[in-house]
Every structure is written in C-alpha cells, then in structure tokens.
Amino acid sequence: MDSQAESLATLTRQLTGGISAELEIADLDDYTNTPFDDQTRQIDHVLSGFDSDIEVAKERNAQKDLKINELREKKLREVQQTMHSDEKLSIEGIKPLTKSEENKILADCWQTFGRERQSNWHCLTKEGRNFLHHLAYQPWVRDSRPCPAWVVTAAVSERPDLMDATDLKGRTPLTAAIAENNVRFCLAVFTQKTGKLEELGKYLRRECTIRESSNISDSELTCLHAALTPRHFSNQNGSHRAKILLNLISMAPREMFTVTDSHGRTPLHLALEFDCSSLPSQVNIVKMLLQRGPEALSIAKKLDSDTLPDRSTRPPRGPDLNRPLANVSSRRDSGSKFETYSLPEALPKTTNEIPAYAKRRELEEKEHRERQAASDEILHHLRLLCLRTQDPDKASQFLKKLEGNDDKVLWFDFGPRKKMSEPEFKKVFDHLGFESVLQYVAFPQIDVKTIEESGHTEGRTEWIPDPVVIFFDWLRHKKRGVKKIIRVIVDDFEDHEASHNSHSDEGIEQALDGFNVEILDWARPDICPSSLLKFGQSLREINLYWSGRNPVLRAWSEAEGLCKLRNLERIKIIKVHGTQSSRRTEENLHSFKQRLEKSWSQAWPAGMHRLPIIEIDASLPAHLGHALAHRRGLQRGAVQPSPFNSHNINPHRWMECMKRFSEEFRQIVGKLSNMKRPVDSIIPGPVVVALIDDGTDKDHSDLSFNRPFRGTSFEQYQQGSRYRGVSPWWHSSSGHGTLMARLIAGICPSAVIHIIKLRTFAAQDSEKLQIDTKSAIEAIKYATELGAQIISMSWTVKPPEEDDTSFRNALHSALTDPQGISMFCAASDQGKFADRTFPHAGNQGSFRIGGATATGKTLDTVGDKDKLDFVFPGHEVVIDHWYEDVDRKTLDEFDAHSGSSVATALAAGLAALIIECVRLGVVHTNENPEKQNDPDIAVTANDLALIRKSQALKQAMLSIGTDMNTGHKYLEVWRLFEAKTTRLNEHRRNADFLGQMETIAGLARHFLKR
Template sequence: METPPSSEKDFFDVFHHISGEIDAIKAGEQRDPQSEKERVHELICFVEDHADEINEDGTILHQFLRDARRADNCPPEVLNTVLGKLPEAILMNFSGAVPLLEFIRRRSKKMVRVVIEFMAQDMKKRNLASLATLTFGFAETWFEENEQNPDTIEAGREIIQAAFNFNDKPNELLPVNIDLLEILVNLASPEMLFKSNNELSPLEQVLRFDLCLSDPDRQLALVRLILDKCPNSIHDLVTKEVRLQPWKANNSLHQPEYSVYRWHIATRESWHNQHLRQMNASTPTQVGPPDRLATSEIASERGLGGTQPKPGMMLKGLMTASYTRIPSSSPSFDADRPAKPSILKPSHPPTIMDQPSVSEGRGKEGQVSRRPLLRNGGLTNGRKPKEIRFTKQDVEAADKASDEICKELGVRFLRSTVFHNDETRNAFREIDTEIQRFFGNNEQHYYFAMDTAKEYRDMTENQVRNYFGKRDHYHTLRHVFLQPATILLENDQKTPHGSSRYTDHLQFFNWFREWGVRKIFKVVVFDGDHPHRDEEVEKALAGFVRGKKKYPSFDVEILDWHKEDLCPEVIQTATPQVRELHLHWSGRNSVLRGWSEPEGLPALEYLQKVYIYYTVPSIEESRIRKNIESFTRRMKQPRRRPVKMGQANQNSTSTKAPVQMQSSRQSMLVQAHEHFDDYKSLPTIQIVDVGTVTPTGAAGPDRAAGSASESVEQPWFKYVEEFVSIIPTPEELPDYDFKNPHLRRVRVALIDDGVDLFSKSMRCLESRFLEGRSFDQTPDGPNPVYSSVSGHGTFMAKTILRICPFADIIPYRLKTVRDASSNRRVPDASSAAKAIKAAIEQDVDIISMSWTIRNDNKKISGATLMELRNVVSACEGTGSQCRRIPIMFCAASDDGIQGRSQHGDRGEFPREINNAKVFCIGAADPHGQVWPEVTDQNGLNYLFPGVDIKDVFEGDSHDSDTISEALGSQISDLVTRNGRTGSSVATALAAGLAALLIHCTKLGHYYTNAWKGPDTRRKETITQQFVDQIATYEGMQNALDNLSSGSRSGTKYANPSKDFACAIQDLRQYDVQGGAANNLPQSLKPIATLCRNLCRI
C-alpha cells in the first residue's frame, strides 16, 4: 500500500471535495436526475483515485463518523467505492472509533446496511476475522511512524456485541435489522460469538421472547445460524447476576445459573406474567398514564436499570394495553465508552387487541386496514411511534415461534451430549444431571435404555404399556438401547390358530412412534443369536415397508446395530443422516470391499466416523490388520457431495427455510455457507479399529457347585402369610380414600441394584411398583432401574411384598465399584447418598438398604463419605420447611470371623449416617439365633430370619447354585438351592414387616372412622396421631420390641408368630359369615386391636 500523503491539507481537501459533491448531488437530484447520475459517476471516479487517503485522524470512512448527515446523503455507489478502495478501514481504530462499530452504536441504518452488504459480497476476504488481520497488518506499518498501536483484533467481537445489544435506543428492539444480523453472524468467527464474562451472549440476546413478538418468523433462523457457527453456545449459562422477576419469586427455580433453554422460557413467562398482573389489576372505568417504575428485576452486575409496568391502562380482550420501549437514560454518544447492553422492559404492557384499534381505518368492502408498522423502527412514513401495539394474533404467533425455538434448543442440546471426541468418549458424565440443568424438568424422559447385560424373555405388552406408556417421552430421544426381548402381545391379538402372539424388542420402535417420539439420535440394538432381516431394520428405523415409506423415519445419527456384516444399502435406507456408524464385522474381506465401494458407505453424505468391531483368533491377526488398513485407505478417498449442504441443514430440526428471502440477501447467505462449509467435497471418514484378537483354546471359568440339600421353610412365615391372606385389601373397603395421607399405601424405597420388573415372576407384582430412579451412571446415562444385575434387588423386592403385598415399592438403583481388597463390587457411596436423598424427597415411609459400606475404605474419598454421612441432615430442613425422615433399615455386614479380626470395631454405613436413626438388622437361623457370619453381633437392633429364605414366586431367572459375586459381599448373599442366606434378606423381611404394621394401623384408622355402632371401641380405636406415631423410628421400635423375643447373643429376635396367631384366630370367626371382606367394618376390629397391643396404647 502507498504511503499516505504527508500533508494534512491533501487529505482534508479530498474529503472537502467529496462532501461538497454529496451536498450538490442531494440538492440537485430532484431537478435533473440524468445530470446527477453523471455527477455521481464523476464522484466515483474521484473517489477511485483518492479513497485510500489517510492521516492520523483516520480514513475518509472515519470522516463520515464526524458528519452523519453527509453519510446519510452519500449515494450507496460512492460508499461502496470508498469501501472497495480500502476495506480495512471498516475495522480501523482511530481515536477509539471503529467505523462499523460506531455506525451500529449510533443506529446509522443506511451506513450499517451498506457496510455489511459490502462485506457480504466477498465473505472469504471481507469477513470480520480477515479484515481484522488485514487491519492489524496495516496498523503495524502505518502507525510505526505515528507512535500508535491500536488494538484491532477484538474489533469483531465488539461489533457483534454492539449489534446484539438490544433496546439501547427508544422504540427500537434491534440496533441492526435482523436480516443484517444474519449476515453478521456469517461474517463472524466462532470466537466472536462466544460468551464473555457475565454479559448476555448473542445467542442469549436473540432468545429473548421480545424478539418472538418483533419478528417471529426470522428469530428461529437467526438462532440456528448462531448455533451452526458456534455450537458450544448451547451450553452457555445465564449467570446469577441476571434475574427475571418470576424466577426471583419462585424459590424452586432459584439457582446460580440457567441454561439458554430455561432463559428463553423465563423471558416468555416474564412477559406473560407482567400482562396477567396488569389484566388483574386494571379496571374498565379508569385509564391512567403509564408510570415509570423501580429498577428492573433484570439487571447485570454492571448496574443496568430498567422499568417495570404498573397498572393503569384499560384492558380489552384477554390481555393488556400497549407496549412502549423506554429510552436509555443517557442517549448521548461517547466514543471512548463501549455501549452497555440494556434489557427490554415495558413501561406498560402491550395491547392484545381482539377488535380494530382507533388508529385502524376501513378499507374496501368494509375490511379492516391496519397501518403498516416497522417492528424495528417507526411507521412507514418515517415518523417514530410512541408505542408499539400487538394484536392477539401477534402473541399467538410469538408463542408458536417460541415453541419451535424450544424444540430447536432441545434437539441441539441432546445432540451435543451424544457427539464427543475420542478423548472424552469414555469420560464419566452424569447425563441426568446435564439434562436436568438444561431442561429443568423432572417429568419428561429423554432417553430409553434397557440393561445391556440382560435379556428380557418374559415381557408382556400390558407390562410395557403400564410402565413405559405412562411416561412423558420427549419428542427427541438422546439414545435408545434395546436388548433381545420376547414380548407377549395382548389377548385380542391371536394367530389364526388361536394361540398367543409374540413379538420382540423391535416392537419398541412402533411404540416410540405411538408415544410421540419423532427423532432418535443414537440407536444401539443387540440383535441376539438370530438377527433380524434387512427389511425389519429398515421398517424399524425409517418406516419402510416393502420398499414404500409407511411410517416416519427417526433420522438416526449414530447407529450401532449388533448384526454382523450389515448391508450398506440397508444403512443408506434406514439411516441416510447417520454421522457415526458402529459396524460388526465377521472377518470377511468381501464385506469390507462392499462397505468401501463408492456407492456404499462413502455415499452417506453426513458420515464422519466408522467403528469396526470384530473378534478373530490370533492366527489370523496379520491378514486381518492388512485388510483393515486397505479398507481405511479406500474409505479416506475424496468424496463428492451429492447435494449442497445449504439445501438441508443437518444441524437443525427442519430442512425447510423458515422464511422467504430476497434473492440478493439469499445469495449473500449462500456465499457465507460456501465460505464456512466446503461445498466441493464431503468430510473425510475416520476409521476406528476396535477389534479384539483372542488366543486360541481359551476356556471359560469353571462354576462351583452349590449345596444340594433341601431346606425347610421356617414357621416364622406361617402366621404372617396366613394373616396377610385373610385380611381385606384396601380395594375391598367401601369409600377407602387412597389420597388421604393417613390411608394411602405404604411406600417403601428399595435402594439396591435394581429390580427385574419384566421377569415372569414379577407379573403378579408389577402393579405394586412405582417409577424409581437409577444412580448407576454410565457415559450414556444411568442403567435402567427396572433391571437388576445379579437379581439381588429383585429378591429383596419380592421378600418385602411377600410380607406386605399391599405396599408400593419405589426402586432406586445403586452404582457399584470394585473393592480393591476383596476384588468384589460394592455400593458407590456417592450414588447411595443421592438415592437416600431422592427417597426422602419422594416422601416414602420406609427405606430398605440391604448393603453396607465400610468407613475405613481408603478408596472412597473423604468428601464422598462426608456426603453420605450428612445426607439426612441436608434433607431435614428446619421450621416450616422441616421434612419427615422415613424409617430406615440397613443390613449388618456378613464377613464372619475373618471380618471381625481384620476390621475390629470399624464403622459402617448406612448405620453411621448423622441424625439418622437406622435399624441395623442381622440374619437369624431357624432357631432365632444370630447367624455366625454376621460380623458385628453386638451392634444389631434386631434379628430377622435370614438363612435359606426361599423365593415363593415362580420363575426367578436369577436362581443359581452359586454364591452371587456380581455385587460382592457388601450387597449380596449366599445363594444355594435351599434359598438365600444373609443379613440383606433379613433386612428386607424387616422392611416388609414394618410396612405391614403401618398398613394395619391405616386399616384400623379406617375402621375407627367407619364404625357406626356403640362407642365402646377403646381397645381398638386408631386415631390419626397413632398412624403418625408408628411411622416414626420410636413408634416402630416400640412395636418391634413388643413382638420380639430374646436370643443368646442378647439381640432381640423379631417373632410376630404369637401376636399374629391371636389376630388370625379372631379373623377366622368371620369365615362362617362369608369372610372378613363381607363383614366390614367390624371384621377389621382384630387388626386394630393387634396394632394397639403391639404399641401398648
């Protein structure tokens, strides 16, 4: 570039001449347009020769900053010539002034449009990053003599922030028209769109509900553009320095940070709540002027103020009057002070009009003709309005646009949690926590996963619909993991021969469509020993039946179908949008050849990564490696894109453009995509070899034999089970109110390794299970709570329901880790703390924990143990917020003599949880004496039967002849043909008996209220206070003490035989009269008497 003129006179003479010509052109353009065109042409020629003039005050473009009138009057052709001669001037910083930045701050609409559209003509060379680099290089040369060193690298970021600085001027929501914002986003680099400090990022500004009202059609397009350019913005957090009034008033939402999704929802709720308050406060007889209110509830740490609405304007229709934007308190421009974003606040709410307003005229044929209104400026005649009105239809359109934005944000977020690089692929992430923080919704389900270590052979359609069909499934699922399953269809679906019909796990895809699921990002299907046909794969994923589209496609983006040598044509048909493939290979080279053909996997436009799984003997390793290397080379060959990416935006939820664009603007956006997305070729496919080579002749581990001796069931169960079988069920009691807290079903939280809800043996019990939670986290979310790894939790659930079949069980699945000393799996302390907390918050009556965690385990961090130790204290609360703590049962450890010698008086959890009164239960033999393997025989509260306890429910798939090692001695039992043995079984029996006693007190309370006879029931009256008392630690301790007997170890042996035998005798008296259920309520008297006797009331 030539050295600038040494004389200031030369530069100012040039600008003086340009200014004079601009004035002359403006003055004469009405008299002789033709001559003025010639004059414009002459000025363009002059500018061509002198537009690169520069001095220490800047360039000619900078002079327009000092003369805004001439800038507005300058013909666009001249301005384009000025820009074309020295495009670096757009970002040059002279005396703290950057032209484009100042034009935006001053709302110089013409100059902003001309400059941005000029840059859009050549996105590659004139984007903000390129111009910043050119400007910096120029500055190093030019300012070397002038002893200045302006910082131009951050100019692009400042321009973006200023352009998205909404409502800095009165009656203008946007400082830059939204079509120009779209171009600016394409001109920016991702770094310029990043969130910095605590200010609102461009994405967060765009997500405000105000823009839905201003331009509902284009807002979604702008959101998509920002997320396309800067995908990580989806994880931006609105920090605690920003507040919305509804959040501040709602303590349940008061958190330090808010996701962009919740931020958008809150701005929408804030807008509607203001107008609801206005509607309730206004009167139809009085109209008052809008009043300026106190400081805005939305304010950042920089001290931004605002206004809030006060009642005053008369409402008409559903909502409120007019919507006015208040000027900033300091409209003067300061070039050295960057503009601060302000938050949109109405001085009074906008009008929602059901009828034409007084400003509307009548057009032809009596139709209403509304005066056109510029959403971002003023009326079409140039006059700026004092207020902007919205019709009811405007608000409905805004709400609809807001719903689409929420959908877009949800889809983008879930996609971001699925795709990650290899370094973080196996990193532990609590997906549930991330989802909760983003959506803030505990009700919806965002994924579906079966336990990948199990097969489900005994499911029924009724079970599936009752358990999963009641869930609120999100329209997009993050992942779906399906294991082989045999599902019995409903009775009305018979074969032609009248036999029952069965289906398999692919039926879930039909149910997903029925439940409203429209997209699934990641699908993992374990196909079993008899894989499905290609047509079944296409139908399940893409809805193709006999080659024709019959159902909607799920648009899967990650596919891991465990079927060897999956056909590439099937992949193209079933998942045309797949980005990541997991292929299971048989070892045949012909399959690799077919996959790598140009018409095979390379034809998948969005495919970026392929994982190859195989297992081969070591003798074939060299040949296999060679074939894989050849396959990799073929797959990395350049690929041609079949269609332009701009025609189908893979990152968005819709492939259709949201608005119709003018051809010139559309071409600018296409150029932007051409610069930042390569149209000429598809991305290179990365091949990841995850195959395994096994030594030949490897054998599996031998299985130990179990005891073949038979056991005799203990008489302890005889009286309890007989008592349960003859008492009336709550459903048999007239007008039994399950919603009454003193009559509702007893809720037992079972914290274990999950429950096999879909096993055959659970069919008769499935109605007794409520939705629980899993804290067994994996990189793809938690393992399902409705599945048990070893069957331990399943047996505990059956044992509880064996004693009290009237209770509801809420299962919580623990995470397990391998203990270094025993090499067995033990409960994870952190997941145990979370499960206990969740159970307390769900207001259960009893918590059953058939496991222990040693407090001397050095592998567990002190912080984690402290979390477990204080979990109850953290949940209790104080004052009016005090929460009821359930009755808690835990198992003693069963390490025997070796455990006592090694660990001595070591402490154990859960019994050592602070402020928690926990019953520690030990196993007793059939004679009521402590089982020798119980470690701490002096630290027990009660003994319960725990030796050779049978499973009375048929079809337990986990019955085994071996010791259950899957979860280690801290959470498992001795399992033989005789049954299960251990303190964990005794704990489940204790929880079941406690549930039965509470249930009986509720029946007694019902009897007390239902009795209509003489008031002579003192010995069997059960009040609400009694129901509350027995559901406490002290009340249950009193009841268990009264039905217990002694043992040689000194620990009380809970033996209800005598008390239950008396109650049974009294209940049998009603047999001759048709049974207890036919003699209500008097037949409940023995139950009420039993409860009063146990607690000695």
C-alpha cells in the same frame, strides 16, 4: 420536449440516480450521520488527527462518486451512439454499472485510504479511544450528509487488532457501537468476507477475560451481551436488529458463549428472554446460539421457569413467552402449576362493536398461535441440543427444569439378553412414559417367546422373523408418543448355537422408519445401502459392521450408496469377519475411501456438504466384544436354583408368620383399591420405599402383583465407550437388588417401591462388585427429594478416603426431613471389629440392622453388636427356606452384600407394613363417622404423619414384642401377627370386609399405643 429527448432524460435519471454510490451494506441507505467534529471539545491532538482522517475519507468518497458517475456517463454515451435519430429510445435493455464494477471502485478507494492513513489509528484520545472507537461513538442521525460507511470497513480491514482494545469505559469498539445504537458501524463491520470475519472474531476474545477484574455493567459485559440487551437498538426495526445479532453470533469466539453476567446469564439465557419483534428471527437467533455455543447449556445459571419458554402456562412472548393475551384474564388454580384462561366477563353490547371485537380477538388468537409455534420450536431445539451433547443424567435434570415433567423417560435400554414374550414385555414396561425425543434406545439380542411358550394360547406357535420390530412399534405407538430417536444401538450378530438370526434389511427398515435416527449402531454385518437410504436421511454418524467382503464396500461407496446421506459427518467401518489377507483388506479399504470421496464430490459439488470423517476399526466396540465373549454361559443377573431338601430344613417361624399375614393384607389392599368410593372420599397414598441397590429385575414373578415400579439409575456406562448411556434400573447387576425388592414387597405388598440404581465397579484386587460412593450420595439426595418415607440400603461402604462431608450432609438432610424419613442400613459383616462403614457411620440417626439365625441369635460376623437397633433373619435362613431360586453366589458376588443385607430389607418391609396399617386405619376411620369422635378409636391423618417419624416407628416396632435374650433387638413377630392373621382369614372366608378393616385398624391403634 420531443419523445426521443424525453426518453433520453429518463434513461439519464435511471443511470445516474437511484443507485447507491457506496458498497451495499444490508440496508444502510436509511442511516446517515452528522459531521464528526462538533467543535465543542477541548483540543485533543489524537482526536483532531482522527477527524482529519474522516475529512480525507469524505474527499476520497467524492472522488469515488465522481469516478462512478463518469463511468455511467460513458456507458450512456455508448448507448446513445448505437441509436438512430429516428429510433424511439427504449430503456429496458440498458444496464447500469454492475455491482462488481461498483465494488471494485469502492474497494480501490478504501484500500488506498487505509494503507495511507492507518499508521496512527492505534493512538488514544483522552477518553482512551482508538480510531475505531472514535467511529463507533459518532451519533448517526437522519438528514445529515453521510460519512462513508466504507471508512469503518477500511479501518477494520487494515487494523483488526484495534477491535480488542478497550476505552476508559471498558468498551471495545463493537460493544461501544452497540451501546450507542450505532447500527451503521455494526453493519459495516459485518461486510468483511467470511474468512475475515472468523479471524476478526479472535480479537473479541479479550472481552471474555478482562471482565473478571472490571466493573463493567451486565449490559456491556461482551458485545453479545450488549446486543441482547433490550434497550440497545430498541428504536430499530426487527430485521436490522436480527441481522446484527446473527452476524455477531457467527463471528464471536466460542469462549464468549459461556461468559456469564452477575446473574449467571450467558448470551443464550439473554436470547431466551429477548423480544426481537420478529418471532422467526428470534428462533433463528436461539438456533444459532445453540449451534455455535452448546456449552452454555451446562452453565451454572439454571434455565429456570423465569427464563425459559413455558408451554404449559402462559401465552408466549418471544422466547420468554410469558405475556398473557390481551382481553384474556389468567388465573392460577390453587395447588396447580398450570394457569387457565377465561374470556372477558362482558361481550360488546352494540352491533357496531361486535365486528371490531371479533376482528381484534381473531388477531390476538393468531398472535397467540404464532408465539406458541415459536415457543415450541425453540423448546424443540433446546431439547435436541441437550440430548445430543449432555450426559443422560445432566440432560434429565435440564429437561425437568425446562418442561417441569419428572416422569418422562429420556432413553430406553432393554438390558441384558433374555427370552420374553410380547405380552410379558408390555407388562414390564408399559408404565414407562417417554419424551417425544429419546436420547438413545438400546436392545440386546432378544429372543421373543412364541405364543405356545408364553402360555397365551395352547397348541399354537408363531415364528417372528424380526422380533425387535415389535419393540420399536411399541415405542412408536401413540401411547408412548416417541417421534425421534437420536442414537440406536442394537446387538444383532447371528448366534446359531443360541438360535438367533440377524434381522433382515426389511426388518431394520420397518423398525427405524419415521424415527429420524441420527446415530446408528446396528451391529449386523453388511447392512444394505438401499435400506440406509430409506430411513437414514437424518443420520450424522453410523457404525457399519463389515464381513470383510469387498462387494459390500463397493456398494457402500458407489453413487447410490452412502453419498446420498448428505448429513453424514462420521462413518466408522468395523471389521467383524473376513478371510482376506491384511494386505488385501487394506487395499480394499483404501479403494473404498477413494470411491466414496469421488461419489461424494459428484453428489454434492462445490462443497455443499462436507465429506464425512471415515474411521476404520478392526475390533468390536467394548459392549459387543464383551457380549460375544460371554453370550453362551454367562448372563449377569441370571441365577440358578439351589438344591432344596425339605427333609433337612425346618420351616422358619419368623418368615412363615409374616408371609401368611402379608397374603391376607395383600387381598385387603387389592379389594380396597377396586371398591367404588364417594367422590369426596380421600385415601392417603401408600408408603413409598426407596430401595437403593444395584437395580431390580422387575419382570420377576414375585413382583408382578406389586403396583407399578418407578425408578432411576445413577450407573452410567463407561465414559468413552460407544455404548454410552445409563444402565437401566429395571435390571439388577448381580441379582441382589431384585432379591431385596422381593423381600420388601413380600412383607409389605402395598408399598410403592422406587428403585434407585447405584453405580458399581469391579475392584482391581477382587472379583466382587464395589459401590461408587458418589452415586450413593446422589441416590440418597434423590430419595429425599422424591419424598420417600423409608430408605432401604442393604450394603456398606468404607468411609470416603477424601472428605466425607458430602456423604454426611446427604444423610443429615434425609434424616431431618420434616415429612419424616426412616433410613435402614445394613451392619457390616467384617467380624468382631468396630463398624465404621457408611452409610450408618455417617449419621447414627439411621436404623442399623444386623442379621440373625433362625433362633434370633445375632450372626457372629456382625460387628459392634451392642450398637445394633434390631436384628432380623439373615440370608442363611431366608435363602434356604423362601427363595430357593437364589444362589448364595448372588449375594457373594457383591462385596457390599452381607449377611445383614437381607435382614435390612426385611426390616424396611416391616416398617413399611406398620405405616400401611396406620394408613388403612385412617381410611377405615374416615369411612365410619361413628368412630371419628372417639379419640381412643379414631386413627387420623395426624397419626399417619406421626408414625412416619423415626422415633415413633421404632417404638411401634418394639411394641411387636422382643426377645430378652437378644437384648430386645430380635422382634418375635408371631406374638402379634399370628392371631391377627387367623382373625383376618376368618373375616375373609365370611366375606366380612368391614371386619378385616377393623382388624387392621386395631393393629394401627396398637402401633400408636392406644
């Protein structure tokens, strides 16, 4: 054969062979099928009709192939005619049929076929199957003449309504194809155009509802559940499996993402357990599920440790990530939730084995790193979506289950405006541990004290032009480790009377740099667009505060303005000032929208990024409007000192006695904590008091000596407000909670006080704050789960109008906790009436505390006096004598605050002190072996467990000494504590720490009735 003929033959093979005669459908070339009719079934006329349609399709397919080949040959002849006989044929420049040419022929083929044959495709076979079912059930195997894949495409295109029909097995066509591992059918369905696919997804909605009354198995509940079932497509490679899943997720109706199987699992749960063989594909599957169906995060089936990636324990296996590495043994330390790993006990002995072992080990470590990276990425996307879509309390619960970290804070809210130095700020907040991603950060106008004001360096002053930068730098510090903030809220309006200047553009840039903020509500008018470009590439929403000046609008809407922020979805213009008329303002805003639309379309042609929604608001957000209206003259929680005239008031013996003893006790505890101890020395943890109130201003000087506070808040800002979030527990709404914490810490300085903030609201017919019952129930549950030994509730609420079962159950769970919880509740101060107020009325196993005068007489306002457990000094005495900085208005502002509220805090503090004396008695016994064998002297861990029980604690309190005239309800503390205080003082002055500890141990034995 001469060279020209050989070249021509080669060209002919290229043009007529190696090119698929069908529409290219995501690597379908590997999938073939047997003829449809296997000649083994009974006669089914509908089935026969379907088989006849298939045969017609095959004939049309042959005709289509013939037409394509004819066009190829025609093109080949045209090429040959342009060549000279002596010219060597080159095939590089010869192009076969284009894809569009082939697709046009194919589309004409299946569209004609569909229109002609579709009229009977809705008919059902004996198995209840329509034509699409018939195609879905066919066994697609290799080495057989393929049925045209376009038949599926044609059927779906002409009759999409057949997609929602179910056969006698309860399967839709798509679910049937997945269950039968019919990959070719699935891929053919997904060749529809995007718009068509979205429309097709609507026909899958029926799967989301028909399952409730059927006996469908979990693996075939919906097409998504089926596709995520491990045994389906198990023999296919990961890329085809991933393609099917990603296409299916993109077309599924939103309702399908929240359908749960008998175990409560949504498709998201299944995806996290799913092993896709390809980690990048698995990450993409989870990401798309989160994007399309974020509601699945709140479904009842919890994303628990058996479902979610566990970064802290085992090497990951796909999203489940729980399979240990080969040749690595895992062990779980006793009492630990973490697993550690050790190498095999023996290494290979022969030289030849060592390279193979090292290579295998290297591959295993690489696989482990890859799986760990995939796990981290999945966790990151789960965390982000949760923080973007869930309320703070739900997000906190979810992430605690996800990552098992109870101490991490998901948000930071400074609280109301106050003046504070940087060292003071750090002292108050340095103990907080943050997640790497925060849901939101909120700052009011902050007045940072100068060095001179804070007293750190005499005679020096320091001007801080952008004070909030200090606090964002504090969050950025590696100790806090915050890397991303989703929402930032800053009140930054100028207030010349208060000497507050807004932050500069440079200051805002420095504050937000690197945090990848997504929603910005920085209330400073006319932020420069160039500043936004420096830190705002992640912005999705932004509130822009506008002074009314048109040049600002022009700057925001020009080519170098907001249009450069490609991720923006919503822009809100808030007008805060302005001298222009309403008509001119409207004209300027209208022009702003037009310019922004133009600049956006030029910056992102062909719809690469959708134009953000633009909102115009002529009023300030609620939180800022309120702040501006009350900025001068009202600061919630701030109280003014009451007049104090020492000549008209006699010192109160009860408080005087306990304050003196508390001071001695505080010094013992402080010295004990600073002492070096043997390695095997065991010191029981201090008593935990859960203070359920309206928060605590933890920067108060009376609380500075106490150990670091912890807390949580059940008060969320009003729903619908742009200032959505949690009211910080480190701020007391009325000042009441701060006073209660001061009283408890004042009596028992070593107690760990855990602040639990209730939700409060203003009643319509009263200026006083009311307690939300639901938040009270949640707070009691939280205190129980926390493991508190004492719960202090210095408030009362009316019995729930609806069913009070939840309230009673929460109280019962707390009071029957096997570890021992004592609950102190305030009596109602509503006069001489039956007291049916909660929490005490919900379970009378709690301590009911009433307020007393300086002489021990129960206050006249206390109802049901005979049903009190104890009476303690009331606020009339305490405020006037010991907390002169607290105005009576602080107590009167809160409707639930009563004359008994202070008495309740004192009772809780005294109970905590009794437990602490026994705890120190245990420490003293453990460190003095000679005392351990004498049961009359030794104070043991069993004694500590006993004193935490309510009944034992009540007997210990009665042992202090009571006044018979008060029905043995008023504790005359001086009977026991005055002499002990004198003895402790003597030991301290003589540097006799052992004597101090023996005195406390003696008190412990007294409480234990030794």
